[in-house]
Amino acid sequence: MSGGISLLETRNLTIGYRSKKTFRVISENLNLDLWQGQLVCLLGSNGAGKSTLMRTLGGLQAPIHGEIYIANQRIAQLKPADLARKLSLVLTERIEAGNLTAREVITLGRTPYTGWLGTLNALDEEKISQAVTLAGAGKIIDRKMHQLSDGERQKVMLARALAQDTDVILLDEPTAHLDLPSRMEMMHLLHHLARQTHKAILLSTHELDLALQAADKLWLMEKDGKLTTGMPEDLVLNGTFEAAFARPGFFFDKSTGTFIIQSQPGNNSVSLSGEPNLVFWTGRALQREGFVIEGVQEAFCKIVVAEVNGIPVWEINWNNNVSQTTNIEALIKTIRFNVNA
Numbered sequence: 001m002s003g004g005i006s007l008l009e010t011r012n013l014t015i016g017y018r019s020k021k022t023f024r025v026i027s028e029n030l031n032l033d034l035w036q037g038q039l040v041c042l043l044g045s046n047g048a049g050k051s052t053l054m055r056t057l058g059g060l061q062a063p064i065h066g067e068i069y070i071a072n073q074r075i076a077q078l079k080p081a082d083l084a085r086k087l088s089l090v091l092t093e094r095i096e097a098g099n100l101t102a103r104e105v106i107t108l109g110r111t112p113y114t115g116w117l118g119t120l121n122a123l124d125e126e127k128i129s130q131a132v133t134l135a136g137a138g139k140i141i142d143r144k145m146h147q148l149s150d151g152e153r154q155k156v157m158l159a160r161a162l163a164q165d166t167d168v169i170l171l172d173e174p175t176a177h178l179d180l181p182s183r184m185e186m187m188h189l190l191h192h193l194a195r196q197t198h199k200a201i202l203l204s205t206h207e208l209d210l211a212l213q214a215a216d217k218l219w220l221m222e223k224d225g226k227l228t229t230g231m232p233e234d235l236v237l238n239g240t241f242e243a244a245f246a247r248p249g250f251f252f253d254k255s256t257g258t259f260i261i262q263s264q265p266g267n268n269s270v271s272l273s274g275e276p277n278l279v280f281w282t283g284r285a286l287q288r289e290g291f292v293i294e295g296v297q298e299a300f301c302k303i304v305v306a307e308v309n310g311i312p313v314w315e316i317n318w319n320n321n322v323s324q325t326t327n328i329e330a331l332i333k334t335i336r337f338n339v340n341a
Ligand SMILES: Nc1ncnc2c1ncn2[C@@H]1O[C@H](COP(=O)(O)OP(=O)(O)OP(=O)(O)O)[C@@H](O)[C@H]1O
Pocket: 017, 024, 026, 044, 045, 046, 047, 048, 049, 050, 051, 052, 053
């Protein structure tokens, strides 16, 4: 979804590294935009160029070619303090915060408004307090940065970016050190924040499933430097999403939106039907164990799973010999026994 206003735009942008007279191009001819109210997830394998793009968009690294515009102004022409009022950037690198408390680090987010020695006014205090609440950093606010866990430090850095109160927020792997519930909370928060405050938020992540659920748009970086953008669902349905992460040994299951590890498929085919939740988890285990799930006609063994008095029961029909199990481990043992008999 977009609010209709583009907050950040690139034109024919080429990103990469210069050393003396040579260039190492990571990605070229990028024409991207970030819209008001939009959460965009930047995805790609290790080394694809996500951090390079983040640093370039954030003005920390010069482009090799092309322009970046923020609110229709070229960022190359903005003074650092002006850019800091329009865009905040949180990188993955561990910051050296010395002996500072979390509160002091978050307060630094107000520097573009107060100056280095400036005193905080009521508005600054309010923005800091809102940022602390939104990032869920209230309990750690008075602790020293070096006493915090990686995940807690990440929350502080998010709070600092929120206190900076910019229209555009760029976050490099903000969920990297968080546990699963905190990762989900963070994604939910960022999605909500983009919507409620009309900010444009770009975050890079390796959390493919969360990105598929929460992002309004994906930017997919491939190893060859190609960058494809689109709504998550479109990129899944047209195969671009799977292609960006394709490796031998696993495949993307479009029906569940997850990558599935595939063992060497055996010649053993089974059919599987019944209660959808049970079919889902049974199918996962069978595929991992190398069974191929096929239609009833082709399968050598037919499995039907249902709940009986609140307990899952797997019925196995093998050459018209029917047996039952009450867990997946026993089901697989039974099928293996039949295969080897
Ligand atoms: N200072 C540098 N000079 C030259 N090449 C670099 C430099 N920093 C990174 N690279 C290279 O640029 C490419 C992109 O790196 P980048 O860190 O942007 O990838 P990434 O997608 O963020 O990876 P990851 O998911 O592992 O964090 C990599 O091949 C990397 O080796």
